[in-house]
Amino acid sequence: MTVHDRTPATVLQAPAPDGPAHLPLRWENGETPFVLWHFDFGGERWVAAHTGDLTADEPMPLRIESACVFGHVLRSAQCDCGYQLEEAMKSFARNGRGLLLYGVDQDARGLGIAAHFAIYAMRQQENLDTDAVYERLDAPVDARSYEPVAAILRHLGVGAVRLLSNNPRREAFLRSRGFTVETEPLEAPLDLHNMSTLMLEKEDLGYRWSFETHADWLEPLQEKVEGSPDRSAACAVVPGKGTADGPLAQVSCGPGEELAHHLADALPSAAGREGTLVVYLTDLPRADELPVYARLGAGAVVVPFAEVPPALRAAARDHGLRLVDWQRRNAYRTDRPQWRLIHRGATADVYVRGDRIRCVAVGPGGDHTAAVPGSDPRDTALERWVRSHALLDGVRTEAGGSPAVRWIEFDATDTGRPTADVAEALSATASPPAAS
Numbered sequence: 001m002t003v004h005d006r007t008p009a010t011v012l013q014a015p016a017p018d019g020p021a022h023l024p025l026r027w028e029n030g031e032t033p034f035v036l037w038h039f040d041f042g043g044e045r046w047v048a049a050h051t052g053d054l055t056a057d058e059p060m061p062l063r064i065e066s067a068c069v070f071g072h073v074l075r076s077a078q079c080d081c082g083y084q085l086e087e088a089m090k091s092f093a094r095n096g097r098g099l100l101l102y103g104v105d106q107d108a109r110g111l112g113i114a115a116h117f118a119i120y121a122m123r124q125q126e127n128l129d130t131d132a133v134y135e136r137l138d139a140p141v142d143a144r145s146y147e148p149v150a151a152i153l154r155h156l157g158v159g160a161v162r163l164l165s166n167n168p169r170r171e172a173f174l175r176s177r178g179f180t181v182e183t184e185p186l187e188a189p190l191d192l193h194n195m196s197t198l199m200l201e202k203e204d205l206g207y208r209w210s211f212e213t214h215a216d217w218l219e220p221l222q223e224k225v226e227g228s229p230d231r232s233a234a235c236a237v238v239p240g241k242g243t244a245d246g247p248l249a250q251v252s253c254g255p256g257e258e259l260a261h262h263l264a265d266a267l268p269s270a271a272g273r274e275g276t277l278v279v280y281l282t283d284l285p286r287a288d289e290l291p292v293y294a295r296l297g298a299g300a301v302v303v304p305f306a307e308v309p310p311a312l313r314a315a316a317r318d319h320g321l322r323l324v325d326w327q328r329r330n331a332y333r334t335d336r337p338q339w340r341l342i343h344r345g346a347t348a349d350v351y352v353r354g355d356r357i358r359c360v361a362v363g364p365g366g367d368h369t370a371a372v373p374g375s376d377p378r379d380t381a382l383e384r385w386v387r388s389h390a391l392l393d394g395v396r397t398e399a400g401g402s403p404a405v406r407w408i409e410f411d412a413t414d415t416g417r418p419t420a421d422v423a424e425a426l427s428a429t430a431s432p433p434a435a436s
């Protein structure tokens, strides 16, 4: 319930409209005759376009559309506005009956076109999520009033509607104003581009979308690692395909293991699989894991954190992945240590997570795909480099990426020296020695 949903003391009357304009509109199978009106509620402008009998016994099919220059005019892939307008108008044309009410000044859910541009700028240039964006704008996520919609319907003599919408606010509003309302879902296919916008609508505004949101996938995954700060979990899903069968693959692992490779092993072969994957992680990935997720066919990696280190975001982009921050209703109750890149070497990167240290070999181009020379996984350039610092005698290490070792991980406390000292000593060297 918002301020707009309360019954007002006085009923808003529609002003005398401009029109009618009789126009053939091209939506489906040639032209369909439509009647157009323009209503100006003191600067808040609405256009009505209808075809067929407004007051027949059957409820009038109705679509309420808020202006979206990005979606309607420019065909942005990041929202569903273009899809919804097109589907509604096509169905009106096909069935010979329907009414579109278009809120010309309702861009960005009522904030206007300038705010719409500001929102995109903040999202893309400052990587702010939606909550922070609206806080910055000092505006509600949904600022729209539907009072003019009720006034126009009364003016046109429409009392019963079949509302093409998944927005429960619109339905509740029309009922509260005395209209008879039945609803018909109108849902765009979920994809990598529109998923953030549509998921926010479901999580924040209660839209009745059929798909699961990022929080729906992250929460059960996070429960698996709650209270286990050095365990991580991952799952992979095709967005919008439902939870009935669960994720395509789900894995968890502890220290010294390789989460990305476990997920790759657990995933059914790409053959016959449809669509781009989304990978959900309980923790921030390391840069060396990103190419593994990219090779699995992932287009996005979602993590339950509000902020992602800019370098990690850039590394994801280099592999064609979008790193999505989604710490909303699913923030951890206690701090979780994360892998922090503390040193970038010419041939190895050094990460620290709590007391765990992991050295990851990198290729000449700085990527993590080049193999480290050496056929025995326990006697490689990487391991010799780590040992050369006299830090590891008697310290148990895990090594992975055979046949050539690509990483070595150990618990810094086993060295008898503070973790920070060990990490610093390793980082102080430029790189491991060249393979002999």
Ligand SMILES: [Zn+2]
Pocket (backbone or CB within 6 Å): 068, 070, 071, 072, 079, 080, 081, 082
């Ligand atoms: Zn839009």
